Every structure is written in structure tokens, then in C-alpha cells.
Amino acid sequence: MSSTKFTLRPDQSKLIQDGDAATGNVILVAPTGFGKTVVMGALAERQTRPSVAIAHRHELVSQISKAIAQFGVHHNIIASKNTVNFCIQQHVRLFGRSFYNPRAPFTVAGVDTLNARADKLRQWANTIEMWMIDECHHVLTGNKWGKATEMFPRATGIGFTATPIRADRKSLARSQGGVFDSMVVGPNMRELIGRGSLCEYRIFCPSQSIDRANIKVGASGDFSGASLRQEAHKSQIVGDIVTHYKRIAPGKRGITFVVDVDQANETAAAFRDAGVPAECVSAKTPDSVRDAIFQKFVNGTLLQLVNVDLFGEGVDVPAVEVVSMGRPTESYGLYVQQFGRALRTIKGKTHGTIIDHVGNVVRHGLPDAPRNWSLLAEERGKRGQRDPNVMPVTTCTECFMAYEAVTPKCPFCGHRPEPESRGRPEFVDGDLIELDAETLAAMRGEIEAVDGPPPADGSDIVGASINKNHRLRQEAQEELRHSIAVWAGVQRDMGRPDSEIYRRFYHTFGTDIMSAQTLGRPAANKLKEQIDERI
Structure with a gap:
């Protein structure tokens, strides 16, 4: 089998063209499921200059390596030995040969490995003329992502993200502590759904058992780990997740997000006790074990992957039919990434199902609402101000479906809640x-x-x-x-x-x-x- 080059969709080609017209380091914005790794592969194919694509985690490095191989591009891989071997095995299994070449001008690199080997890689880094970073909303001057980009003094950069916003509201602009100079926004999620590139969704919001009021917000802008875990373990969330999955989406392949590994293990065990094949996966799960579990999920012998943010960013999991949210978050970016796991299209799939047990949908609004992205930081005094494009979301007390609060009755079951008063x-x-x-x-x-x-x-x-x-x-x-x-x-x-x-x-x-x-x-x-x- 040989590599199979993708034919870019018109919107993918346009995003590349608009990026070419931008100046300096540019962010390319497109929703989860748009095919950003395909765009990265297309950019890698046309490169004649020494270049590097940077990602974090084993799954994302191997995913980018696969996308580049699909365009027939030989490339070096700077990552752990296990990740390099996995990428080679993936190439051989999919294409019949390896596209790994340590002397190739294009490189795929893990951000942690880059920083750990910075001194040894200095001569190579000085030859790089273009870098790409997946999930670029992480990049700030001085953090590990920013330090990685600083390794390439002769290069210009391209960042990819679905959500160019951070929970701590820090700017991605070079003038305000980031590394980017311009931004290009592609089609939004609703446009992709309308074109059939993503599938429709249905949201269910059962009553919450985690009390958000007692969870502290940390310096990152998201809920702090200690108080989040404390409230989660005090709640009945594990039983709620299993019960509502079996009622709403029995037999469908799902990803469940929870707050920590202990709760992930408990939830996976509860699924198995209820007759649902399930496994817990986390960053601590060995790569070989994680990959084997993932393949079981793809072929349908496993119905639930219970994880702690592992599949929140970047990983393409097209087999997902339902997402269960058991981890509250103040991060809009994390919320959209988790939501987007259920929107990939597969044969026979009519819609993705979201079961939100923690109020994320009501907190952040529907993910396909139009957003006014800006590269610059919010003006003083406007931090946390609601985007007027986004209508508040309410939940039907009868059918638990979520909908925008712009109709006096539930559009799904017709229930009409009586307002507290009609006097104001x-x-x-x-x-x-x-x-x-x-x-x-x-x-x-x-x-x-x-x-x-x-x-x-x-x-x-x-x-x-x-x-x-x-x-x-x-x-x-x-x-x-x-x-x-x-x-x-x-x-x-x-x-x-x-x-x-x-x-x-x-x-x-x-x-x-x-x-x-x-x-x-x-x-x-x-x-x-x-x-x-x-x-």
C-alpha cells in the first residue's frame, strides 16, 4: 500500500491561501473536526525549506506524523523512542512502508523532547525556516511552547487551533506576551455542520450533583485541581454518568471526561458492572496499552473510554458517538474540544450526543454559536464579559434537552415552563x-x-x-x-x-x-x- 494523498476541500485550500497572505507568525483558526492535521500535511508537502511541526503528547505527534505520511512526505521524528517506533509501525501498517527519515528536511517533534534536547539540537534548529504548532493557544513567551519556538531564530510560524482563547485570558499576540502577529479565521462549526463536514448534535443536561459554587478557580483561569477533585468525589457523578448513558445512548461508543484518575477508574468499573465494556486511560497509561485500548474502541469491542482530559485536544477519534461530561471547566477551549469529539462524521451516524452532567453547556453556550475572535487581549474591564453573539442556554426540566433561551417552550418536547413572574x-x-x-x-x-x-x-x-x-x-x-x-x-x-x-x-x-x-x-x-x- 502506498501513501494516499488527501484532496483538500475548498475551505481547507482557502485557509491555506489566506494564511499565505497574512504577515509574520499567523494563527489559523478552524473548528474541531475541520481537518487541521490534513492542512498541516498539505503544508508539509509543499515545503522545500527545513521545517518542523510541533505537538504535545504521544497521540498528537503520531497523528501529525501519519497525516504527513499520507502526503508522501518523508520526515524526521524527534520524540521518545516509543513514539518514534509507534509512528514507524503506523506508517507500515497503513502505507506498507515507513516515511521516517532522520535526514529529511521536515521534522515532527514533541514539545517536551525539543526542550529537553535543546542544547544538542541547536545546530539543527538554526537551519529551520518554518515551524507549525498544533493547539497553539498554549503558546506564550516563556512557557514550554514559547521556549520551543525560540529555538528557531530564523523561522516564521504557523499555529493551529479551534479556540484562540485561553482560560486565563492572556493574549496570544506578540505585542502582549504571545508569539503571533496575525490571525486567519476559517469557517465556523455551524457552517461545517451545514456542509456535512461535521454532524449535528443533541445535548442532554441531567441535574448536576457537583456543586460548582465550592470549586475554586486557579491561576490558569480554570477550576483548581484540589477543590475540583474534592467536590467531584463528594458527588454522585459516577452513578449519574452510567445511568444516563444507558438511558440516553445505550450501545453507542462514547468518551467520558472526569476529574482525576481515581474517578476514571471508578467510572470505568461502574460501566463494566452495568454491562458496558469500558476502560480507563490517562497520561500515565503506557503508550502500548493506550494504543491497544484505543484500537478496541475503534473496532467496537470497547464502548467507553473514560479519561482525564487525554482526548480533550487534537486527537481524531471518529468512532465517538457520545460524549459524557463529568468534569466542569471554566475553559471555553477545553469545553469545545471535548464537545467536538462527538461531531466527527462516520457512516450511519446521524448526530453526536452530548450528556452534560456538570453545567458546561449552560456556562459556555452552544459551541456552534458565532464567536468574535481577537488576537489582542480583552480591553481592561471586559474580562469575562459575555459575547453578545452567544445566546444563553437553558435546560428543559422535562426531557433534559439543552436549548438556547430564545423560545418560551422547549423545542424538543414542547414543555413550557412557567416564569417566576410576569411583572418585569x-x-x-x-x-x-x-x-x-x-x-x-x-x-x-x-x-x-x-x-x-x-x-x-x-x-x-x-x-x-x-x-x-x-x-x-x-x-x-x-x-x-x-x-x-x-x-x-x-x-x-x-x-x-x-x-x-x-x-x-x-x-x-x-x-x-x-x-x-x-x-x-x-x-x-x-x-x-x-x-x-x-x-
Whole structure:
């Protein structure tokens, strides 16, 4: 068997072309499942200069090596002896021959091995003219990733990631402590689902038994290990995971994420006790054992891989049909990586199933919501501010399905929860249709006061000033209401009913449509600008 070169999809080719047009070290952003390793293989094939692709962990190094071999590219491998041998075996099994060549101009390297051998590799590193890094959101000046890039003083770099954001909100830009100069964003997850490159998904959110309120957030921006483990082990999460898997997705191949190795072992044992073939895998599992377990999973003799973040980044596991989340995270990047394990397409698979036991979906929103990525750090005071593109997610108390909180009833089972009150817009997510008559009348009265005649007789300086401000407020409101009408018209053209339009406005702009019509001049002008930016 010979190497089988991939034919790039148009969106993959475009990402490469856009990257070529960018300046300096560039980040290429594309969702989990886009085929970033295929893009890396295509870039490796065209290289005539000494180059290196960098990754962490045995699985990712071997995955990149395989992708490059599929393009017929001979390459060196700088990694542990076990990883090098595994890559060679993988080449022979898949292609009938090895593409490992220690003298080849292209190299695949593990980041830890690079740093450990930095002095011995200095002469070779000075010849490198281009580096690539998978999962490049890790790279900061001074950390192990940044130190690896510093080994190549003559090289420019290309980073790949699905989520160019860190839990600690540190910037990836060279000017702010990162190493990158520009960013190119490819198609989003919803576009890939629409094209059939990724599959649809269904989310179930059973009640949580882990109390997030007691978990501390560490310096990384994610939950700290000690308090996370403590709360997880106090909970009933293991039993919940097994019970809901058997109820929602029996017989499907799944990956389960938990907080530590002890809980992974306990969960795998609970699956086996319930008749579900399962194994625990972690970074401590020997490579040969891990690879054997993985192959059992791919061929279907094993139904559950229970792990601690091992399959959260980069690893292509197309056999996954269901992901069970038993590890809460404040990291949007980790959440999306875990979610994306279930979205790879395979024959006969209609959708991926997500069973979220820890509130990650409600915390971060649906993963295919559009995101406004930025290479630069967030402005001062905006850390943690919600992206207005992302609608809040709620969970149906009847069927446990998760959905965006823009409809008054569950789109899956039709259950309509009764709001706590209909006396204020915030109780009904800004949905004017859901408010009671008395509240609506009061809000209309406030609007009438804004639209009414001048409040003063204007015969003195004070009265004239009051009337002038009233007129200016009316002019600002006229412009604001025009923008609201245009925005709502766009929503109606998309087929959305008024109830959903009201809710989307509320969650996007932080106020309901009627209250917006009572704002003073400065607030009205500011809101108009925000709406115009989104039309």
C-alpha cells in the first residue's frame, strides 16, 4: 500500500491561501473536526525549506506524523523512542512502508523532547525556516511552547487551533506576551455542520450533583485541581454518568471526561458492572496499552473510554458517538474540544450526543454559536464579559434537552415552563408577549412620556433647557427606534417569530425593546451604535 494523498476541500485550500497572505507568525483558526492535521500535511508537502511541526503528547505527534505520511512526505521524528517506533509501525501498517527519515528536511517533534534536547539540537534548529504548532493557544513567551519556538531564530510560524482563547485570558499576540502577529479565521462549526463536514448534535443536561459554587478557580483561569477533585468525589457523578448513558445512548461508543484518575477508574468499573465494556486511560497509561485500548474502541469491542482530559485536544477519534461530561471547566477551549469529539462524521451516524452532567453547556453556550475572535487581549474591564453573539442556554426540566433561551417552550418536547413572574422583563428574558397587561401598560406609559410634548412651558432659561434636552432625547430615540426596526426586520426575514426576536434582542443588547424606547439621549445613542454594528 502506498501513501494516499488527501484532496483538500475548498475551505481547507482557502485557509491555506489566506494564511499565505497574512504577515509574520499567523494563527489559523478552524473548528474541531475541520481537518487541521490534513492542512498541516498539505503544508508539509509543499515545503522545500527545513521545517518542523510541533505537538504535545504521544497521540498528537503520531497523528501529525501519519497525516504527513499520507502526503508522501518523508520526515524526521524527534520524540521518545516509543513514539518514534509507534509512528514507524503506523506508517507500515497503513502505507506498507515507513516515511521516517532522520535526514529529511521536515521534522515532527514533541514539545517536551525539543526542550529537553535543546542544547544538542541547536545546530539543527538554526537551519529551520518554518515551524507549525498544533493547539497553539498554549503558546506564550516563556512557557514550554514559547521556549520551543525560540529555538528557531530564523523561522516564521504557523499555529493551529479551534479556540484562540485561553482560560486565563492572556493574549496570544506578540505585542502582549504571545508569539503571533496575525490571525486567519476559517469557517465556523455551524457552517461545517451545514456542509456535512461535521454532524449535528443533541445535548442532554441531567441535574448536576457537583456543586460548582465550592470549586475554586486557579491561576490558569480554570477550576483548581484540589477543590475540583474534592467536590467531584463528594458527588454522585459516577452513578449519574452510567445511568444516563444507558438511558440516553445505550450501545453507542462514547468518551467520558472526569476529574482525576481515581474517578476514571471508578467510572470505568461502574460501566463494566452495568454491562458496558469500558476502560480507563490517562497520561500515565503506557503508550502500548493506550494504543491497544484505543484500537478496541475503534473496532467496537470497547464502548467507553473514560479519561482525564487525554482526548480533550487534537486527537481524531471518529468512532465517538457520545460524549459524557463529568468534569466542569471554566475553559471555553477545553469545553469545545471535548464537545467536538462527538461531531466527527462516520457512516450511519446521524448526530453526536452530548450528556452534560456538570453545567458546561449552560456556562459556555452552544459551541456552534458565532464567536468574535481577537488576537489582542480583552480591553481592561471586559474580562469575562459575555459575547453578545452567544445566546444563553437553558435546560428543559422535562426531557433534559439543552436549548438556547430564545423560545418560551422547549423545542424538543414542547414543555413550557412557567416564569417566576410576569411583572418585569428580566423574568421572561425580555419577551414582551409574556408580560402581564399591567406591566405592559406601565411600560407604554413611560414611552408616551418620552414621546409627549415638552414638559416645561419654556418661558425661562431653566424651562428652555429642559425642553431642549427633551427634544434631543426624542431625536435620539427616533434614530434608535429606526435601528431597532431594521434589526427586527432582519430577524423576521430569517423566519423568527416576535417572541424569539424579543428574547434575542434582550440577550444580545442587555435590555428589552420597550425599555430601550425610554432611554435618555446618551444611552440611546450608545445602544443605536451597538445595534448598527450588528445589522
